[in-house]
Amino acid sequence: MEADEVNENTDREPTGETRNQKLQRNIGELLQELRVAQAGVQILFGFLLTVVFTPRFEDASGFEKGLHMAAVLLAVAATALLTAPAAWHRLLFRTGRRDEILRVGNRVVLVGFGCLAGAVTLTVALIAKVVFGTTALVATGGFVVLLFGLLWFVLPFRLPHDGQLPRHPADSASPRRGLTRKP
Numbered sequence: 001m002e003a004d005e006v007n008e009n010t011d012r013e014p015t016g017e018t019r020n021q022k023l024q025r026n027i028g029e030l031l032q033e034l035r036v037a038q039a040g041v042q043i044l045f046g047f048l049l050t051v052v053f054t055p056r057f058e059d060a061s062g063f064e065k066g067l068h069m070a071a072v073l074l075a076v077a078a079t080a081l082l083t084a085p086a087a088w089h090r091l092l093f094r095t096g097r098r099d100e101i102l103r104v105g106n107r108v109v110l111v112g113f114g115c116l117a118g119a120v121t122l123t124v125a126l127i128a129k130v131v132f133g134t135t136a137l138v139a140t141g142g143f144v145v146l147l148f149g150l151l152w153f154v155l156p157f158r159l160p161h162d163g164q165l166p167r168h169p170a171d172s173a174s175p176r177r178g179l180t181r182k183p
Helices: 003-010 019-051 062-092 098-132 134-158
Strands: none
Touching (some): 019 062, 019 098, 062 098
């Protein structure tokens, strides 16, 4: 074994994990998060695909059809972006490139979440337009953008980060149970 491999597998993180174990755990967590997000994308995408085959869609205005197409394209982008890290992991998992998969995958997933939020926003706004008119489109679209923006992109930075909430059970031990941190 090369010296780098020995250090990678024997150097311990503050969590007690080796660097390789931590990377493996982080990849697993990323892929699990993507499973949750992908379910929403699949449901939305399926709905968007079926809408064009309804009789009412033929009577939609050019603006409404344009909103629908934009929502479909954002759903396609979200699907591609949110599944890419899983494909990368499958292709590269034996090449020792977990660092790159995590670093780039994290960025791609964040863009994918943005596309998903956009697709949901346009879909809900389009529904509001068809049911209630243009004013409802603007109000509903604005509300949905605000909701996603706050919950997905603002609130996470407002969460406490003073060490009281462990990121992972292995990252710290509960003092109430008499456990101590691993060296």
